[in-house]
Amino acid sequence: MKIIDKVINWARLKSPWVIHFNAGACNGCDIEVVAALTPTYDIERFGSILRGTPRHADVLLCSGPVTRQLKDRLVRIYEQMPEPKFVIAIGACACSGGAIDGCYSVVSGVDQAVPVSMYIPGCPASPDAIIDGVVKLLKSYEDSLKQADEKNENGK
Amino acid sequence: MSKKVVIPIGPQHPALKEPASFDVTLKGERVADILVKVGYNHRGIEKACEERTFLQSVYLVERVCGICSHSHSTCFIQAIEELANLKIPPRAAYIRSLIGELERIHSHLLWLGVAAHEIGFDTLLMYSWRDREIVMDLLALLTGNRVNYAVNVIGGVRKDVSEEEKDQILKAVDILEERTKYYVQVATEEVTLIERLSKVGYISHEDALKYGAVGPTGRASGIKRDIRKDDPYAAYGEVDFEVITDDHCDVYGRAVVRVKELMQSYSIIRQLLKKLPQGPLSVVAPRLIPAGEAVSRYEAPRGEDIHFVKSNGTDKPERVKLRAPTLANVQSVAKMLEDGYLADVPIVIAAIDPCFSCTDRMIVAVNNVSTAKEDRMDWKTLREFSIDWYKKNRGVDFTKLKKLDK
Numbered sequence: 409m410k411i412i413d414k415v416i417n418w419a420r421l422k423s424p425w426v427i428h429f430n431a432g433a434c435n436g437c438d439i440e441v442v443a444a445l446t447p448t449y450d451i452e453r454f455g456s457i458l459r460g461t462p463r464h465a466d467v468l469l470c471s472g473p474v475t476r477q478l479k480d481r482l483v484r485i486y487e488q489m490p491e492p493k494f495v496i497a498i499g500a501c502a503c504s505g506g507a508i509d510g511c512y513s514v515v516s517g518v519d520q521a522v523p524v525s526m527y528i529p530g531c532p533a534s535p536d537a538i539i540d541g542v543v544k545l546l547k548s549y550e551d552s553l554k555q556a557d558e559k560n561e562n563g564k
Numbered sequence: 565m566s567k568k569v570v571i572p573i574g575p576q577h578p579a580l581k582e583p584a585s586f587d588v589t590l591k592g593e594r595v596a597d598i599l600v601k602v603g604y605n606h607r608g609i610e611k612a613c614e615e616r617t618f619l620q621s622v623y624l625v626e627r628v629c630g631i632c633s634h635s636h637s638t639c640f641i642q643a644i645e646e647l648a649n650l651k652i653p654p655r656a657a658y659i660r661s662l663i664g665e666l667e668r669i670h671s672h673l674l675w676l677g678v679a680a681h682e683i684g685f686d687t688l689l690m691y692s693w694r695d696r697e698i699v700m701d702l703l704a705l706l707t708g709n710r711v712n713y714a715v716n717v718i719g720g721v722r723k724d725v726s727e728e729e730k731d732q733i734l735k736a737v738d739i740l741e742e743r744t745k746y747y748v749q750v751a752t753e754e755v756t757l758i759e760r761l762s763k764v765g766y767i768s769h770e771d772a773l774k775y776g777a778v779g780p781t782g783r784a785s786g787i788k789r790d791i792r793k794d795d796p797y798a799a800y801g802e803v804d805f806e807v808i809t810d811d812h813c814d815v816y817g818r819a820v821v822r823v824k825e826l827m828q829s830y831s832i833i834r835q836l837l838k839k840l841p842q843g844p845l846s847v848v849a850p851r852l853i854p855a856g857e858a859v860s861r862y863e864a865p866r867g868e869d870i871h872f873v874k875s876n877g878t879d880k881p882e883r884v885k886l887r888a889p890t891l892a893n894v895q896s897v898a899k900m901l902e903d904g905y906l907a908d909v910p911i912v913i914a915a916i917d918p919c920f921s922c923t924d925r926m927i928v929a930v931n932n933v934s935t936a937k938e939d940r941m942d943w944k945t946l947r948e949f950s951i952d953w954y955k956k957n958r959g960v961d962f963t964k965l966k967k968l969d970k
């Protein structure tokens with residue numbers, strides 16, 4: 409691995425910027441995402457801050473069952489994010505439709521629209537669960553980087 | 565003459581049941597006209613209720629809004645109970661009111677933070693959200709969940725309040741009251757805040773009546789209407805409290821009303837706990853609800869919530885119709901913004917409390933080709949623009965505040 413890649417990976421792992429998108433959620437999960445940013449939970453301890461634009465974000469925190477009206481918008485936001493990007497489905501709604509599953513104007517789940525890396529259940533998912541999810545996601549990304557690195561070394 | 569520009573704000577604005585989108589027509593820097601559109605977050609909950617039993621619908625209706633979830637479920641359940649002719653035990657009524665007031669506190673503190681954020685006063689955001697966690701912990705303790713408490717069942721409530729829990733509530737309320745006194749002080753004495761919010765989003769008493777403003781939005785324009793007083797439900801008939809009104813008619817008035825309402829809520833909670841009667845928690849509810857129609861009203865933190873339920877004698881409702889308070893208030897936003905500045909758009913919209921909790925609502929100018937770049941803003945840019953605008957033009961700067969720390 410080149411030194412520059414190492415630096416980039418290090419930066420990525422230490423400062424996962426997140427964007428939050430509400431795809432028809434009831435607000436319960438959205439408020440919990442915001443609560444995760446405020447003093448009691450303070451996700452900034454892990455270097456993440458909430459960004460307003462998808463172009464600056466590494467992780468998309470998506471809540472809600474994805475209404476048909478917002479599906480295209482969600483896809484667009486996903487496409488605007490730079491690689492590597494991750495999507496976390498927050499709340500029962502985002503995981504599978506939850507209580508809203510089967511309604512005529514929802515597609516029931518974020519994974520129906522964009523690929524999802526992690527599911528955080530709960531109605532709403534509590535702030536500690538959200539923070540735990542982000543940290544675990546980073547861990548697994550770190551592991552996958554290490555594995556790829558080892559493979560490369562061995563291949564040489 | 566300056567050219568007119570139309571800027572659509574929204575549509576993903578995650579309000580209650582009706583997320584809105586606003587088409588702002590600008591003339592120079594001033595708002596010439598504003599068109600309100602609703603319906604983007606539409607999930608079809610009303611229709612879904614028709615396919616579920618009454619009891620299942622209660623939990624679905626609770627998920628209409630994650631901030632006033634208890635309001636919606638209580639309002640809905642009241643309508644069912646009216647149809648079934650059920651009288652809930654007094655202890656259940658008290659517990660419903662108790663949770664309702666805790667919910668009001670969490671909602672108002674949340675609003676205070678969001679509003680402060682929109683005007684660039686992030687210290688207050690962090691303060692009020694920190695205090696809000698006290699209420700969230702209480703709600704989690706009392707009901708088992710931070711949001712969507714599911715404490716109601718048809719005919720009563722699901723969970724009791726024990727003596728230890730009572731003590732905890734009282735202790736928490738004392739802390740919160742101390743903190744709120746400080747907010748009242750900030751709201752009434754802090755010149756920067758008064759300067760920033762006064763005369764912004766003005767709507768006169770007559771107009772507020774005409775546009776049907778409800779809740780704190782209406783009360784800040786001197787409309788003395790509160791369902792808790794006018795048409796008491798649950799245990800509100802037995803407690804003593806004041807309906808807070810204000811005659812500022814602007815965003816400042818709305819902030820004052822909310823902060824003062826917090827103080828009333830603390831007093832209501834103390835009275836409820838003191839008088840909490842003994843007895844059962846619920847009565848047995850029939851599975852089939854007799855045919856008929858019922859309308860129920862509830863004073864949610866944002867204003868009057870109305871539910872209509874029609875039953876045809878089976879175990880499923882035939883029709884459910886909700887009117888959340890934001891739908892009533894969103895009309896008056898158009899009036900409030902008329903002839904205002906673009907820089908005031910965020911705070912005026914936030915002031916009716918449409919749950920503006922999340923970031924990034926896209927704002928894209930549609931009919932201005934020449935300066936395409938500047939006209940493309942998202943919510944964040946607009947917010948920053950508004951904070952800068954006030955810094956430059958009015959000298960409002962929250963970073964210079966010294967006396968905040970107490």
Ligand code: SF4
Binds near residue numbers: 473
């Ligand atoms: S999972 Fe629950 S709290 Fe979260 S958006 Fe869905 S209904 Fe609301």
